[in-house]
Amino acid sequence: MADRTGVLEAAQRALNTDPAASMTAVAEAAGISRATVHRHFDSREALLVELGTRSLDQWEQRLDDVGVEALAAAPDAVAIRAALETLVLGYVDDSDGFGFALTDHVILASAALERRTQVLADREAVLFAAAQSVGVLRTDLPVRFFGHAIYGLLVAAREAVRVGDVARRDAGRLVLSSLLTGIAQP
Known part of the structure; x- marks a missing residue:
């Protein structure tokens, strides 16, 4: 069993x-x-909520691992950029295991998971604000936009890998470069 x-x-x-x-x-x-x-x-809903909780646990662990609050307290552009890259590449890795949680309506509709999502998004925003303050991220964009942009890129990368448009080994690099330099020709 x-x-x-x-x-x-x-x-x-x-x-x-x-x-x-x-x-x-x-x-x-x-x-x-x-x-x-x-x-x-x-129920299936109980299973999905548990899986959503596990995905949030992983998100929280990623934030803890890079030490977002400590980085924000002593802003260093090199350290913040490295942490941002580590975080985003970790998210790409996590999207393999928790990809369905990015778009599942049951998970997205859970009030408890939504509250916890906001707490984690607040922590993440601390890193984005610090990245803006040291010139790593654009200052003309709302700080909360970066989390939404990463989320969208994760969904796009996961789908591109799923349908075979992108090799799994390239997904992290594509998400990170799209976030940090965009998709326009430099």
């Missing part, structure tokens, strides 16, 4: 392949019965 973690990992794989995957498809991916999946999660 698969444990809760095994069910969650199988669900992530199934949902990344097919965001509409049923509990039966999740069970098949985990190699267990649908009844066993329901022993861990009483």
